[in-house]
Amino acid sequence: MTIKKSAHTSWSGDIKSGKGYISSQSGALEKQPFGFNTRFEDKPGTNPEELVAAAHSSCFSMALSLALTEAGFVADDITTKATVSLDEVDDGFEVSHIALDVSAKIKEISLEKFEQLCEKTKQGCPISKLMNAEISLTTTLN
Numbered sequence: 001m002t003i004k005k006s007a008h009t010s011w012s013g014d015i016k017s018g019k020g021y022i023s024s025q026s027g028a029l030e031k032q033p034f035g036f037n038t039r040f041e042d043k044p045g046t047n048p049e050e051l052v053a054a055a056h057s058s059c060f061s062m063a064l065s066l067a068l069t070e071a072g073f074v075a076d077d078i079t080t081k082a083t084v085s086l087d088e089v090d091d092g093f094e095v096s097h098i099a100l101d102v103s104a105k106i107k108e109i110s111l112e113k114f115e116q117l118c119e120k121t122k123q124g125c126p127i128s129k130l131m132n133a134e135i136s137l138t139t140t141l142n
Contacts, residue, residue, distance in 0.1 A: 005024075005025055005026075005084065006024075006025045006071070007022055007023065007024040007025065007029065008022070008023055009022045009023075009034075011019065012097070015036055016033060016036050017036075018036070019035050020033070020034045020035055021031060021034070022034055022035055022046065029046075032045065032046050033045035033046070034047055034048075035048050041100075049084040049086050049095065050084075051084075052098075053082040053083065053084045053098070054082075055078040055127050056082040056084075056098060056100070056125075056127045056128070056131070057081060057082035057100070058080075059125050059126055059127040059128075060080045060082070060100055060102065060121060060122070060125045060127070061078045061079075061080045061102075062123040063121045063124060063126070064078055064080075064102065064104070064115045064117065064121045065078060066116060067117045067120055067121050067124075068106065068109075068117060071113070071117060073106050073108070073109050074078050074084045074106070074107075075104050075105065075109075076105040076106065076107065077103075077104060077105040077142075078102065078103075078104045079102070079103045080100060080101070080103075081100070081101045081102075081134065082099070082100055082101075083098070083099040083101070084097075084098050084133075085097040085098070085099075085133075090098060094133075095131075095132075095133045096133055096134065097133055097134045097135075098133050098134070098135045098136075099137075099138070100122065100135060100136065100137045100138070101130070101133075101135050101137075101138045101140075102118055102137070102138070102139050103140040103141075103142060104139075104140070104141060104142065105137075105141075105142040106141065109141070111135055111141050114139065114141045115139050118137060118139045119137065122135060122137050
């Protein structure tokens with residue numbers, strides 16, 4: 001089984017003053033602005049790193065839910081924050097690190113089991129598998 005999802009962008013202008021818009025197949029993003037100012041100057045709009053963080057945090061939460069279900073647990077709440085680090089390097093820029101910070105409320109699970117399942121999820125999450133950057137994980141069990 002292969003599932004295909006898509007997004008498309010349009011761009012006009014030079015790198016500093018140009019503008020881009022991104023739209024997704026689902027319609028969740030519709031002509032969302034992005035550009036140099038949204039990436040490097042914190043102006044309103046999105047940027048590739050924010051979109052990667054959204055993809056990674058949502059994928060991790062879903063994958064952890066699956067791992068918990070397979071282990072006989074159900075989460076009352078899973079909150080995952082992904083922080084993507086973009087660093088300037090000799091030949092441009094690279095995403096060097098993604099920090100996953102997961103907090104969950106799960107009845108009758110030990111901290112050890114929770115951490116084990118989180119680590120397994122970090123390795124097996126489809127978006128984690130996509131990344132070349134180092135991925136760190138911090139867990140909190142409420």
